[in-house]
Amino acid sequence: MIDLDDRTCRCCRGDLHVIGADVAERLDVVPAQFRVVVTRRPQYACRACEDVIVQAPAPARLIEGGIPTEASVAHVLVSKYADHLPLYRQAQIYARQGVNLDRSTLADWVGKAAFLLRPVHARLFERLKASDRLFADETTAPVLDPGRGQTKTGQLFAYARDDRPWGGLDPPGVAYLYAPDRKAEHPIRHLAGFKGMLQVDGYAGYKVLAARNGVSLAFCWAHVRRRFYELAKAGPAPIATEALARIAELYQIEGEIRGRSPDERRAVRRDRSRPIMAALEPWLTAKLGLISQKSKLAEAIRYALSRWAGLSCFLDDGRVEIDNNMVERVIRPLALTRKNALFAGSDGGAGHWAVVASLVETCKLNEVEPQTYLTDVIVRIVAGHLERNLDDLLPWAHAPQPLKAVA
Template identity: 75%
Template sequence: MIVVRRPKYACRACDDVVVQAPAPGRLIEGGLPTDATVAQVLVSKYADHLPLYRQAQIYARQGINLDRSTLADWVGRAAWHLRPVHERLLAKLKASPKLFADETTAPVLDPGRGKTRTGQLWAYARDDRPWQGADPPGVAYVYAPDRKAERPITHLAGFTGILQVDGYGGYRVLADKSGATLAFCWAHVRRRFYELAAAGPAPIASEALRRIAELYRIEDDIRGRSAEQRRAVRQEKSLPIVADLVPWLREKLELISQKTKLAEAIRYTLSRRDGLSRFLDDGRIEIDSNTVERSIRPIALNRKNALFAGSDGGAEHWAVVASLIETCKLNGVEPLGYLADVLTRIVNGHPNSQIDDLLPWAYIQAPEFRAVA
């Protein structure tokens, strides 16, 4: 139980002068839930992937009658207050010289049809730890109702750095319009050849896998070194592998039917050779975009358990809260304590000019917010 004591003070020498400290702000004005209670609902939903109806069932077993609509209202209010922090997180990420980008489906209820329609959650991530970068890791999700190329163009307005992505064509449009430089993902190349080799004897696909595996072995050895050290090793060891792979693939492409899956895999690789080679000349670039794909997995888990968002607004709440929770996890910050503290500070008038103090990585040095491994 939390008890707030606000004594009243009066002056005997004055007439009708009584003063009392104002009550602290509450996220749910006039309601029973504390900010920590609302934070617990957020973490259960977006970090532990417990849909609101399951949380309502858990509370009911404890004798607490909370309707799912009540919990949804709490989530909406919290996400509305957290929106400026989410916007600032995305702005800080866009100021980075390098980002990862990916997108995944976000089913949204379409009330007029009684069905769901497919929205998209776009993920923009930063993780410079593999090359000893100084900026803290983070990820920001942004909801959009479709997968049009204009979405990442809008989300990343002002970004002119290196964007590491999969083969989705919309990113090429972004690069043409914004001046961003695209680096492509060897994991997506490898996946195409792996599917062929796993289905049965496939000498060309197996040989391509062997050569790609050599690149990954080199990456394992240099992970955690400085960007310049990584570049030097790649120039010495990885560059010859890639230089031999491209003409070898061209040669094999001439020998096989152009309608096969193998030909598709080879053409996919050759058409992206510039972006795939970019990591050789810049030690800050990873060999693949697995960093952002790992950030997509919690979204997929939540989608599997909750099935769909109730509305576009609900999907936007999903993006806001999930961004802060996943950035907490990347920085070793305990999300429950973080969200409870941030919500309390916001509803009590935290100045917008100091919003950087509310970003997850601002809590790294505070032992009370440190996540237990």
């Protein structure tokens, strides 16, 4: 409030009265501040009984005897896995505010929290695996290998659900699972019991999974398009350019029907997309016979033709997407964390990465603020939340708290 010191009229010296006010808003910031939470537990003794001393029990803590509150630990988790700040950078930020925390101490907090959250992560994956359709993808996870003095390449497999494009009621989510390599045995083990449609890229391990577990595969048109795009970008490439134009027609139709019901999507695809597909396959086959079989263009065409059945799945099921882009979007945060942190300290550390990142990214998909969510869940588990009620701890069980827009 900025007001006059003198509220009398300059002319007659009478009292002035308020007729309005100008209001201006400015965005200010208060940097994050640390505080010390003190818990006092009085001790009581009986005057008649010398050996009687009673006291209220100490509240449970995530880290017994440690200094952090659950909110402090959640902040470290969100900074690392949502904001992609490595622990050494977080330690530098805290030091500027007079709080000296070693990176190894922060790593211990992350490990204990991730271990505590493992049942929630496992339940999240169970709920996703119970769906009729999932997206799947994988990305590298460099892991320190002390025996060799260098890093080894592990894998983070991502299994995601998003039914929003066709109005499905199941909430979106993603679960990451770490594996030490890219062998087909890992997705086979992960998806044991899953019998639905799996939307994937061209990774051969998923074909092995489909053959053994009876899973149907829907392949990704974005991967097909990307191969032709790289050729067209490099210089004049009439066949690749024509292929891109035909694929663009399919995507234009998809943009028009996004958000409609499965029946509507299927009907439009059969009327408009199927003729495009029916003409595209023989056209690609004919062009393949005219070019060198060792060329990149031939590889791109064979990539598409060899997966044609899986690329056609979206025509007959309005719940199936044309591509695998949904799971690629939730893979990108892993790449940012990997770029900034360089590697996980161990296989166990990579497993912790998978647990916490799964919950953070599922929060983001459901517009749930991850700091609030993780703090609440950690507090409730530490206080003895029953494992049979794990559904109450999943990210979509929390009320959405989208960020407020700034005018």
